[in-house]
Amino acid sequence: MAKNGDPVLRLTGLNKSFGAVHVLHDVNFSLQLGQVMALVGDNGAGKSTLIKCIAGIHPIDSGQIEFDGRPVTIDGPRAASDLGIEVVYQDLALADNLDIAQNMFLGRERRKGIVLDEQSMEEAARETLARLSVRTVKSVRQQVASLSGGQRQTVAIAKAALWESKVVILDEPTAALGVAQTRQVLDLVRRLADTGHAVVLISHNMNDVFEVADRITALYLGQVAADVSTDEVSHGQVVELITAGRSGDLGLAPQVAAESI
Ligand SMILES: Nc1ncnc2c1ncn2[C@@H]1O[C@H](COP(=O)(O)OP(=O)(O)O)[C@@H](O)[C@H]1O
Numbered sequence: 369m370a371k372n373g374d375p376v377l378r379l380t381g382l383n384k385s386f387g388a389v390h391v392l393h394d395v396n397f398s399l400q401l402g403q404v405m406a407l408v409g410d411n412g413a414g415k416s417t418l419i420k421c422i423a424g425i426h427p428i429d430s431g432q433i434e435f436d437g438r439p440v441t442i443d444g445p446r447a448a449s450d451l452g453i454e455v456v457y458q459d460l461a462l463a464d465n466l467d468i469a470q471n472m473f474l475g476r477e478r479r480k481g482i483v484l485d486e487q488s489m490e491e492a493a494r495e496t497l498a499r500l501s502v503r504t505v506k507s508v509r510q511q512v513a514s515l516s517g518g519q520r521q522t523v524a525i526a527k528a529a530l531w532e533s534k535v536v537i538l539d540e541p542t543a544a545l546g547v548a549q550t551r552q553v554l555d556l557v558r559r560l561a562d563t564g565h566a567v568v569l570i571s572h573n574m575n576d577v578f579e580v581a582d583r584i585t586a587l588y589l590g591q592v593a594a595d596v597s598t599d600e601v602s603h604g605q606v607v608e609l610i611t612a613g614r615s616g617d618l619g620l621a622p623q624v625a626a627e628s629i
């Protein structure tokens with residue numbers, strides 16, 4: 369079992385192409401329990417492709433994946449969730465006509481004999497929200513259709529945390545939110561890490577990244593330009609890593625950054 373501080377997931381030398389298009393080049397990426405890793409990069413840099421490789425949606429062409437220190441193959445979404453890897457995609461995939469507890473157990477319902485064990489699911493949903501100090505939803509029996517954008521995001525994140533997951537990947541969780549709801553979701557992201565998860569935060573928003581991330585991995589045209597501690601870099605440097613692949617001493621060698629253009 370990994371403890372806080374050990375890498376729970378480590379990708380080494382990962383390559384991924386779609387046909388003739390080489391999207392990810394020798395990517396190294398590692399995650400630690402208790403930490404938020406921001407994954408940043410311009411549109412088309414390969415962020416979604418990278419998380420889909422981790423989530424078992426895309427097979428990788430080459431490279432190694434270690435989970436809890438052991439080599440693994442992630443050959444489908446089921447294999448990813450069995451390891452404890454959960455992804456919250458931007459569309460959230462919540463069912464409006466169901467309540468919060470039903471959504472958190474959607475597709476993985478608990479049963480008592482042949483009937484659904486509503487009581488146990490309701491309790492587990494409530495406990496998970498309490499563990500994450502969520503105070504923005506009143507009842508787990510509330511219909512998801514009645515929730516605000518921030519509350520929906522909260523439910524989707526809590527759902528990902530419910531399954532004894534170790535790695536929770538969030539794709540732009542604050543992109544559609546106003547200031548107050550962004551604040552609540554960022555607090556929740558921090559608490560996810562503080563309760564022992566390894567969190568990946570994909571974000572374009574430097575304020576969000578600097579507020580909540582412990583480390584930053586910058587992708588530039590499918591290559592890792594930098595994997596740095598948040599307190600070692602400035603906003604401006606991260607923007608340069610995203611747009612040019614390098615910033616001062618950080619990032620890809622000048623010829624590599626130039627050749628990729
Ligand atoms: N299923 C696919 N088939 C072909 N090309 C793809 C596919 N998915 C992504 N790509 C290409 O891979 C590159 C990286 O895309 P993506 O991972 O979506 O980047 P990001 O999420 O950082 O914006 C882009 O050039 C994109 O066109």
Ligand SMILES: [Mg+2]
Nearest residue numbers: 412415416417
């Ligand atoms: Mg994307």
